[in-house]
Every structure is written in structure tokens, then in C-alpha cells.
Amino acid sequence: MEDPEPGRGLRFFTWEEIGQRNGGGPPPQERWLVIERKVYDISHFYRRHPGGARVISHYAGQDATDPFIAFHLDKTLVRKYMRPLLIGELAPDQPSFEPSKNKKLVEDFRELRATVEKMGLLNPNRTFFILYLCHILVLDVAAWLTIWYFGASTVPFLFSAVLLGTVQTQAGWLQHDFGHLSVFSKSRWNHWVHKFVIGHLKGAPASWWNHLHFQHHAKPNCFQKDPDVNMHPSFFALGRTLSVELGVQKKKFMPYNHQHKYFFFIGPPALVPLYFQWYIFYFVVQRKQWVDLAWMMTFYIRFFLTYLPLLGVKGILGLHLLVRFIESNWFVWITQMNHIPMHIDYDKNVDWFSTQLQATCNVHQSLFNDWFSGHLNFQIEHHLFPTMPRHNYWKVAPLVKSLCAKHGIEYQCKPLLTAFADIVHSLKDSGELWLDAYLHK
Numbered sequence: 001m002e003d004p005e006p007g008r009g010l011r012f013f014t015w016e017e018i019g020q021r022n023g024g025g026p027p028p029q030e031r032w033l034v035i036e037r038k039v040y041d042i043s044h045f046y047r048r049h050p051g052g053a054r055v056i057s058h059y060a061g062q063d064a065t066d067p068f069i070a071f072h073l074d075k076t077l078v079r080k081y082m083r084p085l086l087i088g089e090l091a092p093d094q095p096s097f098e099p100s101k102n103k104k105l106v107e108d109f110r111e112l113r114a115t116v117e118k119m120g121l122l123n124p125n126r127t128f129f130i131l132y133l134c135h136i137l138v139l140d141v142a143a144w145l146t147i148w149y150f151g152a153s154t155v156p157f158l159f160s161a162v163l164l165g166t167v168q169t170q171a172g173w174l175q176h177d178f179g180h181l182s183v184f185s186k187s188r189w190n191h192w193v194h195k196f197v198i199g200h201l202k203g204a205p206a207s208w209w210n211h212l213h214f215q216h217h218a219k220p221n222c223f224q225k226d227p228d229v230n231m232h233p234s235f236f237a238l239g240r241t242l243s244v245e246l247g248v249q250k251k252k253f254m255p256y257n258h259q260h261k262y263f264f265f266i267g268p269p270a271l272v273p274l275y276f277q278w279y280i281f282y283f284v285v286q287r288k289q290w291v292d293l294a295w296m297m298t299f300y301i302r303f304f305l306t307y308l309p310l311l312g313v314k315g316i317l318g319l320h321l322l323v324r325f326i327e328s329n330w331f332v333w334i335t336q337m338n339h340i341p342m343h344i345d346y347d348k349n350v351d352w353f354s355t356q357l358q359a360t361c362n363v364h365q366s367l368f369n370d371w372f373s374g375h376l377n378f379q380i381e382h383h384l385f386p387t388m389p390r391h392n393y394w395k396v397a398p399l400v401k402s403l404c405a406k407h408g409i410e411y412q413c414k415p416l417l418t419a420f421a422d423i424v425h426s427l428k429d430s431g432e433l434w435l436d437a438y439l440h441k
Contacts, residue, residue, distance in 0.1 A: 012091035013039050015098055022061030031060035032087070035068045037096050040085040055214040058225045058347070063097040066106075066352035067218055069113065070386055073187050101351045105407050109353040109384075112403055116385060121396050124389040129183050132174055136201070140167045147310050157311075161319055165326025171201040172331060173374025179209055182389045199295025200302070204280050207289045217386050220359035221339055222347040228335075229344055235259075235266060236427065239344025243430040247437025257435040260428035267336075272328030273321055334372070337363065337419035338379035341426040342412075356383040357404065361412035363419045365394060372416075380411065 013032075018039060021032035031043045033056070042049070042056060049056045051071065059067060072078050090096065097106055116122065143163035150156035178194035181187055195206045212227045219225035221239070229238055237243040237256040246256075254262075284293045307316045343358040350358075363369055363377035376382065378393035381400055388396070404411040414422070 010086065011088040013088050014091055014094055019061045019098075023057055031057060033059045033062060033064045034090065034097075035063075035065050035082075037090045038086055039088045039090065040082060041087045042085060045085055051214050052211050054211075054225075055218045058215065058219050058222075062349050063101075065097065066109070070352070070384075071214070071217075073181050073185065073387060097351070098349065100349070102354070102407070105353055106351045108403055108406065109351070112399055113385075115399065116388070116396055119395075121392045122385070122388055124183050125391055126183065128389070128391050129174070129177065132170075133197075136167055136170050136174065139163050139170070140201075143167065144306055144310075147307070152311050152315060157315075157319070158322075161322045161326060164319070164323040165330065168202060168323060168327040169330045170374070171197060172327070173376070175202065175204075175206075175209070176213075176374060177390060179206065179213065181387050195292065195295050199292060200298045203296050203299035203303075204276070205284045205289055205292035205296060207287065207292050208280050208283045211283075217383060219347055220356060220383060221342060221344045222355075222359075223345065225347050228339065232344075236263070237430050237434040238340065239430060240433055241345045243434040244437045244441075247434040247439075248441050250438060252438065256431040259431045260424045263424065263427055268329040268332040269325055270328065271332050273324040276328075277324060333420055333423070334374070334376060336423050337361075337416075338376065341419075341422040353384065353403070354409065356380065357409050357411070359383070361414065361419070362397075363414060363416050369416055377416070 018032050018034060021030040021041075021043075023029050023031045028043065030041065031046055032039055032041050034040070042060065046056050046060075047053045056064075068078075069075070095103070097103075140163075143160045146156050146160040146163065175194055175198035177183055178190045178197055181190040183193070184190045191206070198204050198206050198209060216226050216228045221229055223229055223232060223239075223242055232238040232242055233246050233251060233253050235254055236259050237246050237254075243256070280296070281293075283289070284296070303320070304316060307319060311319060338360050342361055357380065360379040360383050362380050363373065365377060369377045375390035375393055378390070378397060381388065381393040381396050382390070384400065385396065401411050403409075
């Protein structure tokens with residue numbers, strides 16, 4: 001093969017060659033990916049990838065140009081560290097991305113991305129985030145003052161729990177902003193504050209959130225790549241294709257035809273208090289994330305020191321469990337309304353725009369919906385531009401709608417309660433598809 005840069009040992013490659021280096025098959029299980037026509041060998045680097053080994057591996061054998069641009073702030077710095085991984089580039093007769101992808105759509109989206117940057121929509125309004133943090137702290141103090149002033153009887157206890165549940169959920173939306181590098185121009189500043197918000201205000205590890213959430217954004221609703229759909233098939237049958245496949249294989253880990261009913265018991269009320277609550281400690285200890293563990297402990301120390309004198313041991317444990325219960329219901333309904341009703345399947349390696357649009361939908365804008373969902377009612381825009389500050393989603397939405405209309409792609413936007421109901425309806429539909437395939441195919 002011809003050497004594109006004499007003296008460096010670089011070569012030209014075809015998409016067929018690159019596609020074979022996807023990390024699968026027998027050893028050595030090479031992993032290559034393409035960014036802006038340049039071919040990188042990440043076979044050894046992927047384990048040291050700052051964003052996590054799995055998220056970069058999900059693009060092995062594929063073009064990763066759009067996710068690379070979407071996820072990184074200082075691309076010049078990142079390219080500097082990528083140089084040792086460079087082994088060649090695409091041959092001149094090869095397209096800039098896989099031939100199976102929609103060339104015009106890819107080009108139009110990249111033009112939209114350039115427009116977004118020129119409009120300054122990736123620039124944060126830090127006053128917005130300061131005020132947002134202040135409103136969380138005010139609610140946190142109000143919760144303590146309620147019990148301190150009115151006592152620990154039922155009404156003030158429950159009112160305080162609601163306030164603290166709101167604090168936990170809203171702090172969850174705020175840590176999401178820092179985790180996505182949406183607040184500061186420097187990645188490390190976002191990472192530092194992220195550890196404070198998720199660790200000290202919520203008692204959870206930043207490393208755990210990064211590990212799971214970046215994978216979700218890289219390949220949303222892609223089974224075996226998006227951790228958010230790992231509940232299939234252990235607890236739920238998700239998506240039309242996967243549910244039928246499960247039925248044809250005669251697999252029954254749960255009575256999936258009733259999953260739209262037991263979702264109300266093992267979904268929203270149980271995820272945080274019965275799963276996340278213990279798993280996050282296992283995660284940080286197993287991975288030796290001692291800094292995250294220290295931040296987590298500051299949350300529990302503060303919580304127990306402030307409420308133990310007012311409630312005693314039983315009271316504070318009850319309050320903590322009730323707060324996690326409220327947070328869990330709020331969190332699950334909001335985060336799943338945009339994804340469970342959408343297309344769920346194996347990774348088909350379609351273009352970035354189509355990947356995000358088929359896996360996400362929006363909920364109507366209003367001041368309440370924006371606050372209640374942490375602006376995740378603009379899930380489409382968030383997924384297309386994950387580092388965009390949330391207060392700018394509404395500005396880019398018309399441009400995204402226009403691109404969808406041009407290419408005949410559905411842009412789903414619905415009322416909040418309809419979005420909630422669609423979770424249940426989609427679970428019912430996929431459960432029935434599983435049952436039909438299980439019995440008759």
C-alpha cells in the first residue's frame with residue numbers, strides 16, 4: 001500500500017480493512033477507528049481512554065468523527081495525544097465515512113454543527129448555572145429548617161422529604177451539566193465541580209456516572225452498547241426486534257407480557273434505593289476510585305450530622321430512604337420517557353444524526369417542563385450536541401426540525417403526560433410481541 005506520509009510508516013486503508021478491526025473475533029482483537037479520514041489503532045490505548053474503555057471501543061471498526069467532535073471541548077489538545085495512535089488514513093478512493101451511511105445527511109449535519117458553533121450556542125451563560133445551584137442550596141437549607149422549626153411530626157417530616165427529594169433530583173440535573181462539560185470552557189474545571197455536585201450534594205461517584213452515561217450517548221438504545229437498556233432481558237423485553245428475538249429463542253426470564261404492570265414496582269420506586277444505592281459503593285471500591293469515595297462520604301457525614309440530632313437513628317434512616325424513593329420515581333420517569341418508547345436494537349452503525357433521532361424524542365417546552373426535567377425535554381438536541389448548555393436547546397431546536405423535515409426523519413415531540421404513558425404502552429406492546437413469538441414462532 002502507498003505511504004501517505006513517507007518516513008512515518010503510515011498506510012492507506014479501505015473501509016473493509018477497518019471494519020474488520022472492531023475488537024471482535026479471536027485474538028489479538030484489534031481495534032481501529034477513523035476520525036476525519038485518519039485511521040487510529042486504539043487496540044492498547046482504549047483501556048487508558050479518559051472517557052472510558054467501553055465508550056471508545058463502541059466505535060471500533062467505524063467512523064468516529066461526529067462523536068469525537070460532539071464529546072470533546074479542546075480538540076486540538078486531544079489530537080496532540082492521538083498522534084502516537086495514528087497508523088494511516090483512508091485511501092483516496094474511499095469515502096470519508098462508511099458507504100452505507102447517508103452521505104447528504106452526514107454533510108448537512110456537519111454543516112448544522114458549524115452553524116451552531118458560529119451562533120455561539122455552545123457558549124454557556126454561567127449566571128444561569130450559578131442561580132440554578134443557589135436554588136438547590138436554598139431548598140436544601142429549607143428542608144432542614146422545616147424539621148428544626150416545626151419538629152419531626154408527620155407533616156413537616158414529609159414536607160422536608162419532598163424538599164430533599166427535589167434537591168436530589170435537581171442536583172442530578174446539575175451534575176449532568178458538569179459531567180457533559182457544558183458549564184466551563186476547560187474540561188478539568190467541569191470535572192472538578194462535577195465531583196463536588198454529584199459527590200457532596202448527591203453522594204454518588206462521578207466516575208460511575210461517566211462510565212455509564214458516555215456509553216449511553218455514544219450508542220443510545222443500542223443493545224450491548226448502551227448500559228441504559230441492560231435491563232433487557234433480565235427484567236424487561238425492550239423494543240420490537242429484541243422482544244421478538246427473545247420470544248423466538250424461547251427465553252423467559254420474567255413474565256414480559258405483564259412487564260407494563262410490574263414496571264410500577266421494580267422500575268421507578270426501586271431503581272435508586274434498591275440498586276443504585278448499594279452498587280455505587282461496590283463500583284468505587286472495585287475500581288479503587290478513592291477520591292470519589294471521599295466525596296461521597298462528605299455527603300453522608302453532612303446528612304447525618306445535620307439530621308441525626310433532630311430525628312435520631314431510625315428517623316434519619318427513614319428520611320434517607322424516603323428521599324431516595326422520591327428521587328427514584330422522578331428520575332426514572334423523566335429519563336425513560338425519551339428512550340424506552342423509541343427504537344431499540346443492536347448497533348447498525350448508522351450516521352450520528354440518525355442514531356440520535358431514532359433513539360430519542362422531546363417533550364413540549366414550558367417553564368415547568370424545563371425545570372421538572374432539567375431541560376431533558378429537549379432530549380433530541382441534547383443528544384446531538386451533548387456539550388451544549390441546556391439553556392440553548394430551544395434556540396437550536398428549529399434548526400434540527402428543519403434538517404429532519406429535509407430528510408424525512410420524524411421529529412417526535414409530545415406532552416409530558418403522554419410521554420409518561422408511552423413508556424407503559426411501549427412495554428405492553430413489546431411484551432405482547434415477545435409472547436406471540438414465544439408461543440407461535
